[in-house]
Each structure stands twice: as C-alpha cells, then as structure tokens.
Amino acid sequence: MAVTLDQQLLDILACPSDDHAPLRVGTPDDPEADVLTCTECGRRYPVTDGIPVLLLDEAEHPADRQTGQAP
Template identity: 75%
Template sequence: MAVQLDQRLLEILACPSPDHAPLRVGSPDDPGADALTCTSCGRSFPVVDGVPVLLLDEATEPGGAPPDEK
C-alpha cells in the first residue's frame, strides 16, 4: 500500500542526511512501497503505521542494501 501523507507534511519533510533534500513517496523499485526516498542520496526510509521513520540507521541504502547492524 502506498504511503498516504498530507501533501503539506510531505513538502516539509526532508532527508536527515547533511544535504536535507526533499523526499518522495515510494522506493526506487516499488513506487507503492511504504517508504519515503531521498531525491538526492537515494536512501529509502520506512513508514511504519503511517509514521515516517527518518533515522539514517533505519534507512535502506541505494541499491537495496539494508541498514548496518550494530
């Protein structure tokens, strides 16, 4: 199911990486994924129960690499 966020909220949200680029709905491989993807670095951030998890440790790197385990 695709992410359903208020358009005004989506315009405010930005990637937490230093460049703070805008986010778009979906992932590169699945536009309907429950994720937000950075338009600059390509990281995908999960959306859990309608809440974006904008933590770099939880992001999926471009190319589908999962976050590093610590």
C-alpha cells in the same frame, strides 16, 4: 500499500542526511512501497503505521540493497 501522508507534511519533510533533500513516496521501482526515498542520496526511510521513521540508522541505502549488506 502506498504511503498516505498529507501533502503539506510531504512538502516540509527532508532527508536527515547532510544534503537535506526532499523526499518522495515509494521507490523508483515501486511507487506503492511503504517508504520515503531521498531525491538526492537515494536512502529509503520506512513508514510504519503511517509514521515516517526518518533516522539514518533505520534507512536503507541503495548500495546496501545491491550488496545485500545491512546498513
């Protein structure tokens, strides 16, 4: 199921890491994924019950996904 957030909210949401880059819905591989992906660092933030969880501790970093390690 794709993330359905108001476009105005998506326009102001940014990655909480130091670069504060914009977020996009889904992932490059799965645009229907229930995550927001940082356009700069690639961290993936889960969207739970329609609420983005923008916590660095909850984010999945692309390197973690490739190695199978927990963030």
